[in-house]
Amino acid sequence: MRLTTKGRFAVTAMVDLALRGGDGPVTLAGISERQRISLSYLEQLFGKLRRHALVESVRGPGGGYCLAKDMHTVSVADIIRAVDEPIDATQCGGRENCHDDHRCMTHDLWTKLNDKIYEYLASVTLGDLVESQHVKNIAVLQDKREAAQTPAGKSAAYI
Amino acid sequence: MRLTTKGRFAVTAMVDLALRGGDGPVTLAGISERQRISLSYLEQLFGKLRRHALVESVRGPGGGYCLAKDMHTVSVADIIRAVDEPIDATQCGGRENCHDDHRCMTHDLWTKLNDKIYEYLASVTLGDLVESQHVKNIAVLQDKREAAQTPAGKSAAYI
DNA sequence: CTTTACTCGACTAAAACAATCGGGTATTAT
DNA sequence: ATAATACCCGATTGTTTTAGTCGAGTAAAG
Numbered sequence: 001m002r003l004t005t006k007g008r009f010a011v012t013a014m015v016d017l018a019l020r021g022g023d024g025p026v027t028l029a030g031i032s033e034r035q036r037i038s039l040s041y042l043e044q045l046f047g048k049l050r051r052h053a054l055v056e057s058v059r060g061p062g063g064g065y066c067l068a069k070d071m072h073t074v075s076v077a078d079i080i081r082a083v084d085e086p087i088d089a090t091q092c093g094g095r096e097n098c099h100d101d102h103r104c105m106t107h108d109l110w111t112k113l114n115d116k117i118y119e120y121l122a123s124v125t126l127g128d129l130v131e132s133q134h135v136k137n138i139a140v141l142q143d144k145r146e147a148a149q150t151p152a153g154k155s156a157a158y159i
Numbered sequence: 160m161r162l163t164t165k166g167r168f169a170v171t172a173m174v175d176l177a178l179r180g181g182d183g184p185v186t187l188a189g190i191s192e193r194q195r196i197s198l199s200y201l202e203q204l205f206g207k208l209r210r211h212a213l214v215e216s217v218r219g220p221g222g223g224y225c226l227a228k229d230m231h232t233v234s235v236a237d238i239i240r241a242v243d244e245p246i247d248a249t250q251c252g253g254r255e256n257c258h259d260d261h262r263c264m265t266h267d268l269w270t271k272l273n274d275k276i277y278e279y280l281a282s283v284t285l286g287d288l289v290e291s292q293h294v295k296n297i298a299v300l301q302d303k304r305e306a307a308q309t310p311a312g313k314s315a316a317y318i
Numbered sequence: 319c320t321t322t323a324c325t326c327g328a329c330t331a332a333a334a335c336a337a338t339c340g341g342g343t344a345t346t347a348t
Numbered sequence: 349a350t351a352a353t354a355c356c357c358g359a360t361t362g363t364t365t366t367a368g369t370c371g372a373g374t375a376a377a378g
Contacts, residue, residue, distance in 0.1 A: 060376030061322040116279045219345025220353040
């Protein structure tokens with residue numbers, strides 16, 4: 001499992017898509033603006049996401065992208081795997097730095113680490129992220145309301 | 160926590176060191192030969208390991224490196240941190256791709272992942288790796304003995 | 319038949335990484 | 349002394365990966 005900003009961008013874009021998937025296709029131009037990710041880069045990412053059947057596209061005016069599956073059945077691991085294709089395991093499978101009886105002295109270590117990372121990323125779904133985002137927005141609203149009740153100017157938060 | 164071959168090499172080298180630390184300092188030239196890691200690269204790595212107080216050096220003929228601590232008190236995380244210095248957390252702390260209320264939509268995700276990775280690497284000590292290596296060597300010896308008992312030429316393993 | 323918006327592959331700039339080089343210094347043995 | 353061993357360290361280099369761009373094309377709607 002490789003972890004780059006490409007994967008992070010893809011996850012962010014997919015959350016954005018999931019958040020507004022309700023009313024028809026979402027354009028990349030919109031995601032680009034909201035998430036500040038370059039349009040051409042998004043096109044590249046969504047090409048891969050589409051080929052991995054995570055999203056569906058609608059061409060022409062009014063077109064855009066939709067989630068291909070229920071957001072609760074898509075894990076973060078699925079998304080990262082789609083854009084960061086080579087899943088790079090332990091980098092120890094027959095390389096020149098492994099030899100003799102010393103071969104892969106640390107092989108198990110990296111394999112297990114990989115499993116742990118994968119396990120976690122596979123346990124979090126797009127739906128989870130969307131929900132926690134909603135919780136945050138509610139918190140923001142509550143903060144604003146509380147701020148409004150607090151006497152002018154001073155925030156209660158830092159007392 | 161950054162994960163590169165540099166960190167992997169450092170862990171491998173430290174296991175080698177721990178395995179033969181019994182009889183005095185171990186030379187980098189020896190580690191280089193056994194683990195097929197370039198000497199100059201090892202010098203670079205061990206400079207960092209020494210500055211992080213994970214190893215101690217003895218100069219001059221008969222010199223080399225020793226573990227500075229008991230192998231059971233040194234975790235893999237310690238080693239990787241020593242050589243891959245900037246611990247690169249979520250790459251989301253105030254970057255241009257985070258903005259407005261959407262800021263860090265996936266921030267918690269990456270923070271938690273980082274914690275998981277760190278947690279695992281901190282749970283494995285150099286001593287653990289050395290022990291599992293011993294177990295392997297015993298297994299290899301047993302394999303050889305069994306192979307010797309098997310009638311000539313044919314291995315029993317693939318039947 | 320023009321606009322919107324996806325499609326695709328090739329290309330480039332910049333950063334990170336792996337590794338090397340060259341000239342040191344401390345210590346031991348002869 | 350002085351030669352050999354082996355650590356010390358900063359600067360540099362070559363390569364790969366990553367991030368991001370460009371341009372030409374296609375499908376669909378109005």
